[in-house]
Amino acid sequence: MFPNKRIQSLVGRRVHVEMKGERSVLEGVLTSVDDYLNLHLSGANELENGEKRRLLGSVIVRGNNVVLINPMKE
Amino acid sequence: MFPNKRIQSLVGRRVHVEMKGERSVLEGVLTSVDDYLNLHLSGANELENGEKRRLLGSVIVRGNNVVLINPMKE
Amino acid sequence: MFPNKRIQSLVGRRVHVEMKGERSVLEGVLTSVDDYLNLHLSGANELENGEKRRLLGSVIVRGNNVVLINPMKE
Amino acid sequence: MFPNKRIQSLVGRRVHVEMKGERSVLEGVLTSVDDYLNLHLSGANELENGEKRRLLGSVIVRGNNVVLINPMKE
Amino acid sequence: MFPNKRIQSLVGRRVHVEMKGERSVLEGVLTSVDDYLNLHLSGANELENGEKRRLLGSVIVRGNNVVLINPMKE
Amino acid sequence: MFPNKRIQSLVGRRVHVEMKGERSVLEGVLTSVDDYLNLHLSGANELENGEKRRLLGSVIVRGNNVVLINPMKE
Numbered sequence: 202m203f204p205n206k207r208i209q210s211l212v213g214r215r216v217h218v219e220m221k222g223e224r225s226v227l228e229g230v231l232t233s234v235d236d237y238l239n240l241h242l243s244g245a246n247e248l249e250n251g252e253k254r255r256l257l258g259s260v261i262v263r264g265n266n267v268v269l270i271n272p273m274k275e
Numbered sequence: 276m277f278p279n280k281r282i283q284s285l286v287g288r289r290v291h292v293e294m295k296g297e298r299s300v301l302e303g304v305l306t307s308v309d310d311y312l313n314l315h316l317s318g319a320n321e322l323e324n325g326e327k328r329r330l331l332g333s334v335i336v337r338g339n340n341v342v343l344i345n346p347m348k349e
Numbered sequence: 350m351f352p353n354k355r356i357q358s359l360v361g362r363r364v365h366v367e368m369k370g371e372r373s374v375l376e377g378v379l380t381s382v383d384d385y386l387n388l389h390l391s392g393a394n395e396l397e398n399g400e401k402r403r404l405l406g407s408v409i410v411r412g413n414n415v416v417l418i419n420p421m422k423e
Numbered sequence: 424m425f426p427n428k429r430i431q432s433l434v435g436r437r438v439h440v441e442m443k444g445e446r447s448v449l450e451g452v453l454t455s456v457d458d459y460l461n462l463h464l465s466g467a468n469e470l471e472n473g474e475k476r477r478l479l480g481s482v483i484v485r486g487n488n489v490v491l492i493n494p495m496k497e
Numbered sequence: 498m499f500p501n502k503r504i505q506s507l508v509g510r511r512v513h514v515e516m517k518g519e520r521s522v523l524e525g526v527l528t529s530v531d532d533y534l535n536l537h538l539s540g541a542n543e544l545e546n547g548e549k550r551r552l553l554g555s556v557i558v559r560g561n562n563v564v565l566i567n568p569m570k571e
Numbered sequence: 572m573f574p575n576k577r578i579q580s581l582v583g584r585r586v587h588v589e590m591k592g593e594r595s596v597l598e599g600v601l602t603s604v605d606d607y608l609n610l611h612l613s614g615a616n617e618l619e620n621g622e623k624r625r626l627l628g629s630v631i632v633r634g635n636n637v638v639l640i641n642p643m644k645e
Binding site: 516517521523528529530531535536537541553554555556557558559561562 | 572573574575577578591608634635637638639640641642
């Protein structure tokens with residue numbers, strides 16, 4: 202399964218997303234994703250040091266600024 | 276709805292845009308957007324620590340330097 | 350008007366350009382622009398803290414390193 | 424063998440991946456890779472100063488944020 | 498003249514190139530350039546604070562890491 | 572000779588590669604390269620302040636994170 206198919210298989214699940222830069226981390230439900238790894242997350246929170254810092258809600262994330270994505274345990 | 280369609284659905288609304296780098300934040304009305312997430316904002320302000328720092332007015336933002344976009348509550 | 354058309358409408362005008370990195374800022378006349386937001390500026394100056402730091406003259410700017418562009422008041 | 428073929432030849436092996444930014448390092452089994460060097464790693468760990476810092480498990484890595492990949496000795 | 502044509506018109510001339518990151522600066526003769534602004538410079542030097550720091554000679558520069566290019570006075 | 576042809580002409584030679592970020596430097600034999608400047612190096616070492624820091628061996632380098640490449644004297 203290619204990486205873009207793997208990520209599409211996560212739609213509907215909660216994911217953990219690490220962004221470029223100062224290692225900000227988002228968590229939310231992956232609502233959609235395209236081949237550039239642009240993401241639409243719903244119910245997203247921004248985390249800092251593993252703690253929720255801010256509720257973002259519905260958010261679009263630009264794929265090139267995503268470092269890594271992994272599914273959260275459910 | 277793919278991420279690029281989701282963002283197009285926000286045209287005409289106020290959006291919150293986080294840029295790459297030192298986490299600068301813009302807020303303004305999303306006037307247009309293309310598939311690269313290049314944005315045209317009008318009435319845009321630059322924020323720092325949640326406070327308005329500078330009025331930019333009409334501004335073009337390069338999509339690859341956008342980290343995330345979310346709609347503002349109205 | 351899509352963002353790339355909006356920027357083309359600024360050709361011939363003085364623009365303010367914020368670059369990636371340590372927030373360096375350029376100002377100059379936008380002589381040409383392509384769909385990647387590569388810019389050709391003439392009579393360009395580099396600014397620091399709102400003050401002219403260095404005259405660059407004719408300069409080519411790589412689009413992916415442009416954060417934002419806005420027209421200057423005339 | 425072109426670089427993208429070389430990396431495809433590593434599928435199924437443990438790889439060491441250096442990411443952009445603060446030099447974070449991942450190690451895991453390369454489950455799949457595409458031509459953009461997007462990676463799917465399984466059993467992945469995040470390392471800091473050569474020590475395991477965190478178990479990530481299954482993770483998708485965005486190719487443009489990969490600095491280098493090398494196979495681990497087995 | 499589009500930005501990529503403008504830069505092609507500089508082939509054979511000495512250019513000043515600012516790179517992404519810690520604002521390293523290169524100067525050399527522009528031997529060739531492509532549409533991605535990948536550059537081949539010959540007789541290139543790396544500068545720091547306007548002083549030559551290191552002779553690089555023949556060097557290939559990746560376009561996406563170029564911030565700006567301007568021709569040197571002759 | 573376009574930059575991508577110039578770099579292809581270096582296959583089989585030792586090259587010096589400067590990477591984005593904290594100016595890490597690699598040296599190794601250029602085994603293959605593609606048009607994105609993705610590189611396959613063999614016998615690669617990571618350098619710090621001009622000294623060998625770590626033997627990497629066979630390594631794939633992502634082109635967009637390459638700042639510059641120059642051939643080493645032989």
